[in-house]
Amino acid sequence: MKRAIGPWVLGLVILHGLPAEAQKLEKVPRVGFLDPTSRAVSTARIEAFRQGLGKLGYTEGKNIEIDYRFADGKSERLNYFASELVRLNVDIIVTRAIPGAAAAKQATATIPIVFVGVADAVAAGLITSLGRPGGNLTGLTSLAPELSGKRLELLKETFSKVSRVLVLRNPSNSGDSIIWKDTEEAAQALGLQLQSLEVRSAKDLDNAFESATRIDSQALITLPDPLLQSHRKQIVDFAAKSRLPGIYTDPEFVEAGGLMSYAANPLEFYSRAAGYVDRILKGAKPADLPVEQPTKFELVINLKTAKEIGVTISQKVLARADKVIK
Numbered sequence: 001m002k003r004a005i006g007p008w009v010l011g012l013v014i015l016h017g018l019p020a021e022a023q024k025l026e027k028v029p030r031v032g033f034l035d036p037t038s039r040a041v042s043t044a045r046i047e048a049f050r051q052g053l054g055k056l057g058y059t060e061g062k063n064i065e066i067d068y069r070f071a072d073g074k075s076e077r078l079n080y081f082a083s084e085l086v087r088l089n090v091d092i093i094v095t096r097a098i099p100g101a102a103a104a105k106q107a108t109a110t111i112p113i114v115f116v117g118v119a120d121a122v123a124a125g126l127i128t129s130l131g132r133p134g135g136n137l138t139g140l141t142s143l144a145p146e147l148s149g150k151r152l153e154l155l156k157e158t159f160s161k162v163s164r165v166l167v168l169r170n171p172s173n174s175g176d177s178i179i180w181k182d183t184e185e186a187a188q189a190l191g192l193q194l195q196s197l198e199v200r201s202a203k204d205l206d207n208a209f210e211s212a213t214r215i216d217s218q219a220l221i222t223l224p225d226p227l228l229q230s231h232r233k234q235i236v237d238f239a240a241k242s243r244l245p246g247i248y249t250d251p252e253f254v255e256a257g258g259l260m261s262y263a264a265n266p267l268e269f270y271s272r273a274a275g276y277v278d279r280i281l282k283g284a285k286p287a288d289l290p291v292e293q294p295t296k297f298e299l300v301i302n303l304k305t306a307k308e309i310g311v312t313i314s315q316k317v318l319a320r321a322d323k324v325i326k
Helices: 002-017 041-055 075-087 097-107 144-158 174-188 204-211 226-232 232-241 251-257 268-282 301-310 315-320
Strands: 030-034 064-069 094-096 113-118 137-141 166-171 192-197 219-222 247-248 260-263 300-304 323-325
Touching: 030 041, 030 075, 030 097, 041 064, 064 075, 064 315, 075 097, 075 137, 094 097, 094 247, 094 268, 097 113, 097 137, 097 174, 137 268, 144 174, 144 219, 144 247, 144 260, 144 315, 166 174, 174 192, 192 204, 192 247, 226 232, 226 300, 232 247, 232 251, 232 301, 251 260, 251 300, 251 323, 300 301, 300 315, 301 323
Parallel strands: 030 064, 030 094, 094 113, 113 137, 166 192, 166 219, 219 247, 247 260, 300 323
Antiparallel strands: 260 300
């Protein structure tokens, strides 16, 4: 009897003598980072997200893990990676724009989803309302439909003689129809004629550029879309070659050689997304976390590009710029 009980009692003594941390290892939260673009395109955004987490006491690889998935502008990969993150049983999915949020929502109704830069989450059917999202999604909206009209206003103000504007857009993006409708209404009010060129995949870009050379356009805008952003360098190079003044959906186009952009700071979005992750990990429900809307928008102008394509930006417009690249 003593021989049978002895080892068991000894084991109990050893177990109770261990610190609580050794008895029960604390689970490290795991975040799925689902991006419709590429790692190269998203480098600065990833860093902003990491820094945001760092301010809240999280260090990647130490007390939080991040699983990255990049769709490189391909919708089929986006859906696959969303399902893969669900199979990995991550604690939260952080994603971007309507395509990313829609893919994540389709993949899970239970894992919390934090979206970044979604154009109109209510109209897209992702949430019930901004104040009470409902379901498992919340995050930050970009006000993209309204901003497309503002970009046309800035374009018209900067180049008063412009009347025909080339629009690069991706109808495969489920948010495109919402933004396109607002853009058309704004153009009509400004007396602008829009010339739409559809880009549904990377291979469509060259055909779009070829078609654009046969259209007598005087300026260029892009609608918000991960595919177009993934190929921003090709787009701004085409605009420069065609000597088309362009206004874009975020400052990264301008940094790549585009002329102008007007948008909320995308890096601020990702820094603030870390706050949502923190609150959810501490027990908050996405359904109860209001969606944030941007309150500050930045006008960025590239004077080097202006000189290269032979246009002049008035001092009045330059005075309104938040950043000027010389």
